[in-house]
Amino acid sequence: MSLKILFFTSPTCSWCPYLESILRQIIKGVDHLELEVIDVTKDITKAGEYEIVAIPTIVLPNNQRIIGSADEGFIREQMDFFLTLGS
Amino acid sequence: MIISTGIEELDKMIDGGLRTSFCYAIKGSAGSGKTVLSLFMTVGALKANIPVLFISTEVDIEKLMTYGQSFNMDLESYVNKGLLHFEKMSLKPLGTNLVQTDQFNLSAIIARTKDKMESIKAKMVIFDSISAFFADFKYEKTARSNFMDFIREITNEDAVLVLTAESQPTEEYSTIEEFLVDGVIKIRTELKNNQIIKRISIPKLRSAKPINFENRFIINRDGISILRSEQPPTSHIKEESSGIEKLDKLLGGGIPSGSVVLVEVDGETNYFPLFLTTLCYHLENDKGVIIHSNVHMYSSRIVEDFNKADFNIEPFLNKGNIVFIDKYNRSVTAVEAREMSQLMTTDDMISVTVELMEAFQKSKQKVVIYGDLTDDANILNESEFLRYFALQSFNIKEKRSIGYSFINFNAISREMLARLRTTADIIIRFSREDYTTYIECMKSSAGATFLPKVVRYKDKMPLIEIVD
Numbered sequence: 001m002s003l004k005i006l007f008f009t010s011p012t013c014s015w016c017p018y019l020e021s022i023l024r025q026i027i028k029g030v031d032h033l034e035l036e037v038i039d040v041t042k043d044i045t046k047a048g049e050y051e052i053v054a055i056p057t058i059v060l061p062n063n064q065r066i067i068g069s070a071d072e073g074f075i076r077e078q079m080d081f082f083l084t085l086g087s
Numbered sequence: 088m089i090i091s092t093g094i095e096e097l098d099k100m101i102d103g104g105l106r107t108s109f110c111y112a113i114k115g116s117a118g119s120g121k122t123v124l125s126l127f128m129t130v131g132a133l134k135a136n137i138p139v140l141f142i143s144t145e146v147d148i149e150k151l152m153t154y155g156q157s158f159n160m161d162l163e164s165y166v167n168k169g170l171l172h173f174e175k176m177s178l179k180p181l182g183t184n185l186v187q188t189d190q191f192n193l194s195a196i197i198a199r200t201k202d203k204m205e206s207i208k209a210k211m212v213i214f215d216s217i218s219a220f221f222a223d224f225k226y227e228k229t230a231r232s233n234f235m236d237f238i239r240e241i242t243n244e245d246a247v248l249v250l251t252a253e254s255q256p257t258e259e260y261s262t263i264e265e266f267l268v269d270g271v272i273k274i275r276t277e278l279k280n281n282q283i284i285k286r287i288s289i290p291k292l293r294s295a296k297p298i299n300f301e302n303r304f305i306i307n308r309d310g311i312s313i314l315r316s317e318q319p320p321t322s323h324i325k326e327e328s329s330g331i332e333k334l335d336k337l338l339g340g341g342i343p344s345g346s347v348v349l350v351e352v353d354g355e356t357n358y359f360p361l362f363l364t365t366l367c368y369h370l371e372n373d374k375g376v377i378i379h380s381n382v383h384m385y386s387s388r389i390v391e392d393f394n395k396a397d398f399n400i401e402p403f404l405n406k407g408n409i410v411f412i413d414k415y416n417r418s419v420t421a422v423e424a425r426e427m428s429q430l431m432t433t434d435d436m437i438s439v440t441v442e443l444m445e446a447f448q449k450s451k452q453k454v455v456i457y458g459d460l461t462d463d464a465n466i467l468n469e470s471e472f473l474r475y476f477a478l479q480s481f482n483i484k485e486k487r488s489i490g491y492s493f494i495n496f497n498a499i500s501r502e503m504l505a506r507l508r509t510t511a512d513i514i515i516r517f518s519r520e521d522y523t524t525y526i527e528c529m530k531s532s533a534g535a536t537f538l539p540k541v542v543r544y545k546d547k548m549p550l551i552e553i554v555d
Binding site (some may be wrong): 008040068 | 174175176177178179180182183184186187188189190191192193194198199202226230233388471473
């Protein structure tokens with residue numbers, strides 16, 4: 001079974017493409033992790049379902065959310081925290 | 088498009104109603120009634136078949152529904168009809184943990200709001216409350232600046248956006264919301280005599296004149312009623328003119344007979360023009376005038392001042408329509424005056440006044456009493472003074488006369504002033520600021536108070552003129 005990481009993005013988000021590439025890189029090295037990219041302007045139901053307010057938002061399977069973009073180090077640190085301390 | 092708030096008086100205050108493509112903020116402290124007001128606005132629009140999107144950031148939808156029920160609002164039926172949609176929006180949904188940075192925008196709420204607006208064709212969006220919404224953000228400044236996009240995008244859809252925002256009781260300056268929005272509806276609560284009093288004002292309103300005057304309002308099951316004291320009330324009490332046309336108009340027709348008018352003056356303001364103008368009117372209308380003279384208000388000064396204004400008071404003096412009661416002998420020292428005041432008791436004063444009032448009434452003359460209370464307040468002890476004022480007021484009310492009592496509000500204690508105010512039916516403040524004299528009505532038994540108006544002095548009768 002693989003765990004899904006949701007990445008909410010929008011066309012007006014200037015940091016999103018960069019953040020997405022970082023996320024893809026991180027996930028590439030981890031088994032059972034999958035990335036789903038959701039454009040809130042296209043899939044509003046999902047944005048509503050997850051009550052997304054700010055963009056970018058990364059929803060991790062353990063109910064942890066990362067709001068806002070950051071550098072690779074910060075994202076890696078957060079992901080490591082989630083991966084080592086578990087879901 | 089103008090959307091009614093459902094509250095007639097509020098519509099008047101905001102120039103007819105809520106305008107589409109405008110953003111309004113309802114500001115108030117916690118528990119002042121922001122959510123209730125926004126719910127009443129919602130129902131107001133719904134009653135006119137205007138669809139509403141209600142975004143709640145703090146209260147759950149079910150709770151809002153029950154909240155509405157307690158105010159006789161059947162919100163559920165509107166939801167079923169597809170006219171109303173509730174949407175919960177918060178950065179931190181229940182059970183989530185957040186890590187935040189300052190590189191984000193709010194395009195998700197914009198997209199979600201626009202989508203919901205489109206689905207029900209909403210012309211009004213209520214966002215309750217932005218304070219609770221921003222509280223979850225670690226980088227509140229970024230959130231607030233991004234919120235501007237939200238305001239812009241929603242109002243661009245030809246809809247009204249109403250935000251509610253919490254204000255702190257100590258807030259001295261306007262917060263960012265007040266700069267961004269087109270109108271601010273401010274609610275304030277205050278504790279007065281152990282009673283919570285709610286007041287509403289419009290400190291900002293684009294395209295129209297803001298109303299800084301705080302009107303009282305009451306929230307009950309049937310709705311919100313705003314008591315507009317600026318409006319002349321309908322009254323069945325017979326009113327007497329004060330002799331100043333503009334003042335009568337502002338007071339909603341005049342001074343009801345049986346009223347005690349407390350004229351508060353600061354020590355620097357010359358109240359004589361006001362006093363003489365009303366006095367002149369009453370004399371010309373064949374009323375009986377009783378003047379309790381003292382160091383400020385005494386016969387020779389009054390006669391002299393009338394002469395200066397080219398008004399001949401002699402016929403009235405000869406007719407006996409004006410009577411001076413000398414309370415204290417002015418040729419004595421202060422110590423002696425105090426002793427004498429003990430000799431001539433306040434009860435004597437009152438009984439003489441009552442006798443005179445009865446005499447005037449026998450000859451079918453209305454009675455007007457003038458007095459400067461400042462010296463009485465200083466010479467008499469507190470309880471005696473208050474008793475004197477209360478008895479005097481009682482007599483005035485019972486005999487359906489009018490009493491004008493002048494007092495220097497700087498010369499007496501606050502407690503004393505508060506007690507005088509309780510007894511008085513009408514409070515007029517006559518004070519000066521930067522060489523401009525203002526007249527203001529702070530209390531009126533008929534409800535017609537008014538804001539400070541500029542007063543201009545003149546050489547001839549009428550000696551004062553109230554300017555808008």
